[in-house]
Amino acid sequence: MRRAGYVAGVTDTRHEYDTLAGLYVPIGAAVVLLVALLVVAFAWRYRARPDDPDEQRRPSRIHRAPRTEALYVLVLACVAALLLWRTYTVEGRTDHAASGRGLGVLVTASKWHWRFDYPRLRIVQRGTDDAPPTLVVPARRTIDFTLRSLDVIHAFWIPDRRFKRDATPGFVSSFSLVFPRTGFWRYGGECSEYCGLRHTWMKFHVAVVSPAAFARWTRARQGGAA
Numbered sequence: 430m431r432r433a434g435y436v437a438g439v440t441d442t443r444h445e446y447d448t449l450a451g452l453y454v455p456i457g458a459a460v461v462l463l464v465a466l467l468v469v470a471f472a473w474r475y476r477a478r479p480d481d482p483d484e485q486r487r488p489s490r491i492h493r494a495p496r497t498e499a500l501y502v503l504v505l506a507c508v509a510a511l512l513l514w515r516t517y518t519v520e521g522r523t524d525h526a527a528s529g530r531g532l533g534v535l536v537t538a539s540k541w542h543w544r545f546d547y548p549r550l551r552i553v554q555r556g557t558d559d560a561p562p563t564l565v566v567p568a569r570r571t572i573d574f575t576l577r578s579l580d581v582i583h584a585f586w587i588p589d590r591r592f593k594r595d596a597t598p599g600f601v602s603s604f605s606l607v608f609p610r611t612g613f614w615r616y617g618g619e620c621s622e623y624c625g626l627r628h629t630w631m632k633f634h635v636a637v638v639s640p641a642a643f644a645r646w647t648r649a650r651q652g653g654a655a
């Protein structure tokens with residue numbers, strides 16, 4: 430079903446990257462386990478035995494096993510190809526430019542604040558040194574973000590969405606996200622690029638509300654309420 434303001438192709442980044450991690454983690458764990466077992470096994474098998482009378486007369490154990498080595502290279506190449514293919518597939522689905530048909534939010538990063546402008550709604554969300562701003566978005570609707578920085582390199586990061594994008598001065602970055610479920614994430618967003626003294630405090634809250642609640646919030650903000 431097509432919903433108003435929803436653009437096909439914009440995907441749930443959390444689901445996509447969690448699925449990808451579900452592939453990387455077991456492969457990584459298997460490699461660590463295999464290497465650890467082989468280290469222990471070979472250290473035990475070829476340990477020094479000074480009391481062994483045959484030790485000095487033992488021939489060199491170095492020999493070649495071309496088939497085993499070729500199989501090893503083939504397995505590694507297949508694993509690398511699988512990971513690259515899955516990674517680029519997921520990147521292709523999630524890392525697209527803004528659709529231009531969703532709700533527009535201009536994100537401005539500067540030392541050490543976030544600011545969220547909703548140009549079409551004429552709403553601005555600012556924080557203070559003590560209180561970070563809140564990014565308010567409607568659930569299940571495409572949000573078209575435009576990201577910029579006024580000074581140094583920052584990075585817009587929402588861990589729950591598994592999404593991160595650099596904000597580089599002189600460049601404007603565009604991307605779309607959807608937020609499938611409603612909720613409030615205290616300090617749910619932050620800067621993930623070290624940007625100076627107060628980098629650690631460069632955070633924002635994330636509020637995902639129902640479309641009806643978003644309409645009410647919009648009216649309240651446009652009416653001058655906080």
Ligand SMILES: [Cu+2]
Binds near residue numbers: 583624
């Ligand atoms: Cu920063």
